[in-house]
Amino acid sequence: MYYKFSGFTQRLTGAVSSSAYSPQGLRSNIPSESPTIFFATPTKLVSESNAPVEYMGANKVPDLQRIFQASEEIPVHLKRGISDRLLYRTTMALTVGGALYCLVALYIAAQPKNK
Structure with missing residues (x-):
């Protein structure tokens, strides 16, 4: 006997062999037709274009x-x-300030409430 997990009862139930060996939610049949081609026109390579390629700015990588x-x-x-020093110091100040704020919030939350 073959068993298959039932999504409705959340238990194993008896099943026929063909349904026990096929995954749930997936179709076993493959479409016989190939999908249509989206871009049927040939693409034009960059080297074939007439206009020279211009970039937005100079190459800064060597510098x-x-x-x-x-x-x-x-x-x-x-x-x-x-600018790097300012960004670094601002980031460190916000990090230390946030850590202190968290510690103060934890300290306040740990105090018993007065009735």
Whole structure:
């Protein structure tokens, strides 16, 4: 005898062999027709286009590589100057402030209420 899990009763119930070996919710039949092609027109490669490719700006990667690969004693998250220092200090201040706020809230919540 074959068994199959019943989603209605949440128990194993008797079943025929064909339904016991097929997953629930999936169709066993495969469609005989192939799906239609969305883009039937050929795509045009970039090298085939007549207009030259223009980027939004200059390539900054070599400059940034030179900055970040320099062997200095400055941590990598502070190498780009004042804006990095300001962002780092603001993040640390908010982190410490949030931790202190959580500790104060826990302390207040732990105090018994006066009746």
